[in-house]
Amino acid sequence: MKQEFNYCNCCGSPMEVRDVHGNPRPVCTSCGWVVYLDPKVVVGMLLDLNGGLVMVKRATNPGKGLWSFPAGFVDRGEIAEDAAARETWEETGLVSQAKSLAGVYSRTGDPLVLIVYDGEVTGGEMKVGGPEVEEVGSFPQHELPPLAFDRDAPIIEAWFNRRG
Ligand SMILES: [Zn+2]
Structure with a gap:
C-alpha cells in the first residue's frame, strides 16, 4: 500500500x-x-443473510483478527459495483449484487475513498474465501463482533436502521 x-x-x-x-x-x-x-478507491458491500449483516474476520493488517464487511480496492477500469460484488465473492463465497449507494466516505489526510453499497445475496454459499479472510459470518445488530475500523460503526448502524 x-x-x-x-x-x-x-x-x-x-x-x-x-x-x-x-x-x-x-x-x-x-x-x-x-x-x-491519487486517492485509492475502496468499495464495500452490506448484505443481509439470515437477518444479519455479512462480515469477514480479517487475516491481514490493518485490522488483523477483527471484523469488517466485505471490501477491497477497485481495479483501474473496473465498474465500482462489480468490484464490490467481486470482493464479496472472493472473501465470502456469496454471489451478490449492489442495489443502492449506502454512502461515500473520505477523511482529511486519508488516502482512501470508501464507497459502500447496500447489496443483495443472489447465490453462492457462505465460506471462508481467499487468504485475506480468517472467518465469515452473519451477525444481528446486537451481536456484532469487534470491528476492525472505527469508520465502520456508523455505516453499519445506519444499515440496520434503514432496515427498521
Ligand atoms: Zn528530476
Whole structure:
C-alpha cells in the first residue's frame, strides 16, 4: 500500500517531500518534478443473510483478527459495483449484487475513498474465501463482533436502521 518515491522518474535525482499547493508531495531536488498522489478507491458491500449483516474476520493488517464487511480496492477500469460484488465473492463465497449507494466516505489526510453499497445475496454459499479472510459470518445488530475500523460503526448502524 505504501508508495516510495526515492528517485526522480525524469532525471534520477533524489526526491524529497515538500509542500506543494498546500499538500506534502514528493519533489525532485534537481529538476523539480512533482508526484501528485491519487486517492485509492475502496468499495464495500452490506448484505443481509439470515437477518444479519455479512462480515469477514480479517487475516491481514490493518485490522488483523477483527471484523469488517466485505471490501477491497477497485481495479483501474473496473465498474465500482462489480468490484464490490467481486470482493464479496472472493472473501465470502456469496454471489451478490449492489442495489443502492449506502454512502461515500473520505477523511482529511486519508488516502482512501470508501464507497459502500447496500447489496443483495443472489447465490453462492457462505465460506471462508481467499487468504485475506480468517472467518465469515452473519451477525444481528446486537451481536456484532469487534470491528476492525472505527469508520465502520456508523455505516453499519445506519444499515440496520434503514432496515427498521
Ligand atoms: Zn528530476
